[in-house]
Amino acid sequence: MEKKSSKLLEFEKFVNEKLRTDLKLVLEDQDAIFSEIAEYLQVKDTIEKLTDANPKGEMKNFQTKVDLGCNFYANAVVDDPSKIFISIGFGFFLEMKFDEAIKFIDKKVKLLNKNAEDLDQKAAEIKANIKFVLEGLKEMQQLEFEGKEENHSLFV
Amino acid sequence: MSQNFEKLEHFVRLRTEQENYLKVCDQKLGNWQKFKDDYLTLKSRLETLPHELRYEVMVPISKVAFMTGRLVNTNEILVLLGDNWFVEKSAKQSCDLIDRRLKNIEKFLDDLHKEKKNLQEQINWTENLLQEKGEYVNIEEKLEDEPIKQKSQKEISEEEKREIRRKLQEKALQTSLELENEIKKDFKSLYKPKENKIEKVEENTEEEEEEDVVQIVNNGPNFMSQLEEDIKNLDLGEKFDEDDEQLRNLMSEYDKGINRENNKQIEKDLKKQVKWSNVEESQAKKVENSQYDEDDFEYSESDEEEEEEEDDEIAEEYVKVEPIKIQIKHTANEFIEEQDRRLRLSREKPEINSPADIYSVFNKPKSILKKTSLTPIESDHILPVEHKKVEPKNAEMEKFEPQKAFTGEIVEKNVISIQSHDMGSENKKPVSKFKASKFSQNK
Numbered sequence: 001m002e003k004k005s006s007k008l009l010e011f012e013k014f015v016n017e018k019l020r021t022d023l024k025l026v027l028e029d030q031d032a033i034f035s036e037i038a039e040y041l042q043v044k045d046t047i048e049k050l051t052d053a054n055p056k057g058e059m060k061n062f063q064t065k066v067d068l069g070c071n072f073y074a075n076a077v078v079d080d081p082s083k084i085f086i087s088i089g090f091g092f093f094l095e096m097k098f099d100e101a102i103k104f105i106d107k108k109v110k111l112l113n114k115n116a117e118d119l120d121q122k123a124a125e126i127k128a129n130i131k132f133v134l135e136g137l138k139e140m141q142q143l144e145f146e147g148k149e150e151n152h153s154l155f156v
Numbered sequence: 157m158s159q160n161f162e163k164l165e166h167f168v169r170l171r172t173e174q175e176n177y178l179k180v181c182d183q184k185l186g187n188w189q190k191f192k193d194d195y196l197t198l199k200s201r202l203e204t205l206p207h208e209l210r211y212e213v214m215v216p217i218s219k220v221a222f223m224t225g226r227l228v229n230t231n232e233i234l235v236l237l238g239d240n241w242f243v244e245k246s247a248k249q250s251c252d253l254i255d256r257r258l259k260n261i262e263k264f265l266d267d268l269h270k271e272k273k274n275l276q277e278q279i280n281w282t283e284n285l286l287q288e289k290g291e292y293v294n295i296e297e298k299l300e301d302e303p304i305k306q307k308s309q310k311e312i313s314e315e316e317k318r319e320i321r322r323k324l325q326e327k328a329l330q331t332s333l334e335l336e337n338e339i340k341k342d343f344k345s346l347y348k349p350k351e352n353k354i355e356k357v358e359e360n361t362e363e364e365e366e367e368d369v370v371q372i373v374n375n376g377p378n379f380m381s382q383l384e385e386d387i388k389n390l391d392l393g394e395k396f397d398e399d400d401e402q403l404r405n406l407m408s409e410y411d412k413g414i415n416r417e418n419n420k421q422i423e424k425d426l427k428k429q430v431k432w433s434n435v436e437e438s439q440a441k442k443v444e445n446s447q448y449d450e451d452d453f454e455y456s457e458s459d460e461e462e463e464e465e466e467d468d469e470i471a472e473e474y475v476k477v478e479p480i481k482i483q484i485k486h487t488a489n490e491f492i493e494e495q496d497r498r499l500r501l502s503r504e505k506p507e508i509n510s511p512a513d514i515y516s517v518f519n520k521p522k523s524i525l526k527k528t529s530l531t532p533i534e535s536d537h538i539l540p541v542e543h544k545k546v547e548p549k550n551a552e553m554e555k556f557e558p559q560k561a562f563t564g565e566i567v568e569k570n571v572i573s574i575q576s577h578d579m580g581s582e583n584k585k586p587v588s589k590f591k592a593s594k595f596s597q598n599k
Contacts, residue, residue, distance in 0.1 A: 039218045040220055042218045043217055061225075063228075064225070065234060066215055067216075068201060068233075069197065069198045069201075070191075071236035072233055072234070072235055072236075072250060073233065073234040073236075074205070074227055075228050075232055075234075076213065076225050077225055077226055077228050078215050078224070079224060079225055080223070080224055083223070084217065084221055085221060085222050085224075086220060086221045087221065093222070101221075
């Protein structure tokens with residue numbers, strides 16, 4: 001009986017400490033990927049707007065604001081509004097033209113979405129595991145309880 | 157509760173919780189520290205920003221993209237105040253704004269540091285406690301039997317007390333009637349020298365009072381046995397004599413003891429006297445008495461006052477007719493107070509469950525002395541009722557009836573509880589069998 005209860009405790013510990021933390025980590029990763037996707041989409045949006053505003057590439061420069069930190073903005077002027085540096089991963093940035101950048105961003109977003117889906121799958125698996133263990137625990141306790149009740153009915 | 161509180165694991169848990177909270181506190185502290193650092197770097201940047209006209213920078217589009225560009229109009233800063241309200245400021249003004257914000261941040265940081273310090277102390281405390289707990293073992297002894305014994309003793313004494321009180325009440329009633337008659341006779345034959353008898357009584361009471369004072373001081377744990385002996389000696393057929401007086405005093409004193417009032421109080425009350433020798437003096441005393449009553453009990457003052465007024469009248473008559481000194485001492489004040497208290501209780505709940513309750517409902521004896529002062533109309537009104545109710549019952553009947561009523565209630569409760577218990581077990585049985593059969597079927 002004691003062995004059984006200690007086993008139950010072990011299972012509970014496993015669920016709470018291993019599976020739940022795993023799930024948390026996976027979900028955090030997923031969140032990070034989604035926010036990255038959002039960043040890329042924002043860049044894409046900006047590029048599209050710039051091309052809309054300047055379809056023939058006549059514009060020499062455009063004004064913008066730079067965040068200095070803590071929402072203090074300073075004025076800035078972009079001299080070459082046809083090229084953009086984009087992060088390609090591992091801290092590398094590559095200078096691209098707008099059409100190239102849009103292609104790159106599409107690919108990147110696709111990749112990121114795939115990653116996110118993988119993580120989604122992983123999270124679902126972990127959730128399933130948690131549910132499985134919990135059901136198992138429930139069954140074990142139920143059996144234990146019923147056994148007790150049987151004994152009880154014998155004596156009453 | 158206390159046992160659980162003593163357990164070691166609870167303190168371990170407390171410590172872990174405290175450590176968790178400390179972590180939260182550290183996190184908050186880190187956040188605010190980060191804000192502070194951000195503002196400080198921003199301030200240093202803003203201070204140096206207007207030094208140059210333009211800076212070659214990479215203009216960030218978002219986190220993942222930037223474009224080449226330059227900062228222009230370096231003394232023109234757009235500041236977000238919050239809620240999407242922006243304000244245009246110079247670099248200097250922005251610096252001032254940052255200073256103001258830094259003050260606020262400092263305040264938060266201070267508070268958090270204080271909180272952390274407090275928490276650290278708490279953790280140290282639990283740590284010490286845990287160490288002590290590990291080193292020493294608490295020795296616990298359970299006290300279960302003795303309180304129960306004491307309780308049963310108390311219950312017995314309570315019942316005994318009731319018995320004694322009832323007897324005493326009856327006695328007091330009889331004696332009061334006798335005294336009343338005597339005094340009436342005396343009143344009628346004014347010039348006959350029968351006052352000697354009253355004086356005798358008074359002397360007796362005085363002596364006994366002195367005895368009482370001694371008893372109060374000396375009475376200890378053997379008081380109960382003494383009381384029991386006195387109860388044995390008590391005979392309903394006897395007239396009002398010294399023994400009864402003594403017993404009554406004992407009783408009152410015992411009541412005092414139950415109420416945990418100190419001996420000083422008893423002595424003080426015993427010394428309370430009613431003197432009718434001097435009208436003014438007596439009035440003064442009465443005022444005092446009535447005040448005392450008002451303070452201690454919310455008893456109907458009007459009744460008392462009426463009686464007292466009547467007392468006055470009679471006393472005055474005495475004075476007018478013949479200046480004889482009648483000193484009657486009010487020894488058993490506590491007993492009367494006890495009666496009053498019971499009377500009040502009975503008024504709130506005027507059910508008559510036992511003959512003893514009849515007294516509390518119909519009988520309102522203040523004292524023997526005050527009883528005599530009742531006007532004939534009032535006394536006729538009240539007393540016959542008492543006689544009717546009381547006299548048909550002999551002592552044995554009274555002994556048993558209240559007990560019957562009392563035990564009857566308890567038995568009823570037990571019956572209900574037992575029945576419910578039986579019902580529960582009966583309900584359980586079929587369910588468990590059913591389940592068992594179901595279980596076997598599944599197998």
